[in-house]
Amino acid sequence: MSTGTRTLRRSIRAHGGRILAAAALFVGYQTGEALVPVLIGVIIDRATAAGDARSLLFWLGVLLADFAFLSLCWRSGMRVALFAGVRADRAFRLAVTGRLLDERGTAGAADLPAGALVSIATADVRRMTMVNFLLPHGVAAMVGAVVAGVALVIVSVPLGLLVLVGTPVLLAAARWLAVPLERRAEQQQDRAAHAAGVAVDLIRGIRVLKGLGVEVAGRARYRDVSRASLAATLPTTRAEAGHTSALTALTGLFLALVALVGGRLAAKGEITVGELVSAVGLAQFLLTPLTTFGEIIAALAAGRASAARVGAVLDDEGRVPAASARTPAGDSDDNSDDSGDGGGHLGTPAREKIVLSGVRGPGLDGVDLTVAAGGLVCVVTTDPAAATTLVRCLAGEAEPEAGHILLDGTPLGTLAPAAVRRAMLVPPHDGSLFEGSLRENIAAGRPGDVTRAARAARADQVAAALPGGLDGAVAERGRSLSGGQRQRVALARALHADPPVLVLHEPTTAVDTVTEMEIAAGLRELRAGRTTLIVTTSPALLTAADQVVLVENGRVTATGAHDALARSSAGYREAVLA
Incomplete structure (x- = not known):
């Protein structure tokens, strides 16, 4: 079973009760609709032709009751079906979002741009869950076609058999015509998601593009991906139009055949005028369920393609392998920051230490490194790839190709x-900010006073420049702040979290030298007694470290204080002072 089919079935099963209830109500509606031409035929034959006024009034009352019944069923069915679709849409949006935020991380989804992930969580989920809304209509249309066929059998056996045999043939033709539509819908959705991802990236970087004067290149890039998306959309639209027109033509020919057979039977006197009216009315009624079949089959094609994309995200096993429920020896419930005093563990001694043994990966060739519990260690790498690999392995975003990493004696x-x-925080180098106040960005949902963390990261300078200070407004993604200001706020947020182990990657690249020295002093003071590892080439941070480790050609080649390494190692001087 394909991923798309499995995910689609999951959506249907989760809301099966509402779907069945809506289907039952729509069956009532379709049955009432099918009875309308039958009742009109009865009125013609038994009341009008006979001239019986009482019989006419009776059957008119029956027809009025039928209209009231089918109207009530329609309104109630639409309400229940709408809930089946809306609730499924909400549930799967939350599921996709939750999976992207899951602690295991993502593997395949991590390679998709943000815009593509948004497209999956919105457009693809909407197309997939639309099936929940349309499925009851399909069930009711099928029952309506059967009811019409049975009614026609009662009127005339040849007409009834023609409908009962012809309807499955039309359904099979509609499904066959939908095969190319499903294939093209999948391609179109992939291209549309890619275009959305590029659009989001360009909007995020619009200030950079303007600063570099390359807006034209940005527009050209989006124009290219937009044209590719359009090139995939047009065949899909043509396939949809071809599917609809072909199905409409087949349906029209089928109904014409029913009318022709009914007319010949009436001409021969085998059916009455009222029965002919009923037969033509039933044939006309069949147009609605047969059209509904075509719409549902087209929706299923698009829904299955979208469901495959949604299922790929939900089934993503993540970058982090399955792990036991064990926690580091130094980590316990007491380490959770719920004391309410804003970094209630600031300055509290911690036992966590980090040990890297023979770690290999891009840029690393058997690194052995120990960060003592409570120590502040800086790592200098001559190869940027080594720094990236080291941070990714510690963050759990990648597994070492060889070797292992121990956290307080336990393999990571x-x-x-x-x-x-809970034990170790590895914030991203380009930490994003959120729309809200500066205080909210630093606190990030954690209780307590953020003043100490803000002062240590010199985010207090950012607060001083904002109307309202710490309660001043920050635009989405921190667009209202400069690069250096955003970097200080992100560092303050990491310090306020006060994890037992903090791993930072070049946290001061966008600030001036004086501020960098103040941050180094504040970071050392605030993290006293807490394990801290900083991958950096900043002389200010290196000076504040208890120990500096130099990694050259993928291996640790020297350790010591910043001043000593600057005097003794040419590679160190080139990496730090060049």
């Missing part, structure tokens, strides 16, 4: 991701 890969994140 055997620990539950949630336990690792």
Whole structure:
């Protein structure tokens, strides 16, 4: 079973009760609709032709009751079906979002741009869950076609058999015509998601593009991906139009055949005038369920393609392998920051230490490194790839090709991701800010006073420049702040979290030298007694470290104080002072 089919079935099963209830109500509606031409035929034959006024009034009352019944069923069915679609849409949006935020991380989804992920969580989920809304209509249309066929059998056996045999043939033709539509819909959705991703990236970087004067290149890039998306959309639209027109033509020919057979039977006197009216009315009624079949089959084609994309995200096993529920020896419930005093553990001694043994990966060739518990260690790499690999391995975003990493004596890969994140924080180098106040960005949902963390990261200078200070407004993604200001706020947020182990990657690249020295002093003071590892080439941070480790050609080649390494190692001087 394909991923798309499995995910689609999951959506249907989760809301099966509402779908069945809506289907039952729509069956009532379709049955009432099918009875309308039958009742009109009865009125013609038994009341009008006979001239019986009482019989006419009776059957008119029956027809009025039928209209009231089918109207009530329609309104109630639409309400229940709408809930089946809306609730499924909400549930899967939350599921996709939750999976992207899951502690295991993502593997395949991580390679998709943000815009593509938004497209999956919105457009693809909407197309997939639309099936929940349309499915009851399909069930009711099928029952309506059967009811019409049975009614025609009662009127005339040849007409009834023609409908009962012809309807499955039309359904098979509609499904066959939808095969190319499904294939093209999948291609179109992939291209549309890529275009959305590029658009989001360009909007995020619009200030950079303007600063570099390359807006034309940015527009050209989006124009290219937009044209590719259009090139995929046009065949899909043509396939949809071809599917609809072909199905309409087949349906029209089928109904014409029913009318022709009915007319010949009436001409021969085998059916009455009222029965002929009923037969033509039933044939006309069949147009609605047959059209509904075509719409549902087209929706299923698009829904299955979208469901495959949604299922790929939900089934993503993540970058972090399955781990036990063990926690680091130094991590316990007491380490959770719920004291309410804003970094209630600031300055509290911690036992966590980091040990890297024979770690290999891009840029690393058997690194052995120990960061003592409570120590402040800086790592200098002559190869940027080595720094990236080191940080990614510590963050759990990648597994070492060889060797292992121990957190307080326990292999990192055997620990539950949630336990690792409680014990060790590895914030991203380009930490994003959120729309809200400066205080809210630093606190990031954690209680307590953010003043100490803000002062240590010199985010207090950012607060001083904002109307309202710490309560001043920050635009989405921090667009209202400069690069250096955003970097200080992100560092303050990491310091306020006060994890037992903090790993930073070049946290001061966008600030001036004086501010960098103040941050180094504040970071050392605030993290006293807490394990801190900084991958950096900043002389200010290196001077504040207890120990500096130099990694050259993928291996640790020297350790010591910043001043000593600057005097003794040419490679160190080139990496730090050049």
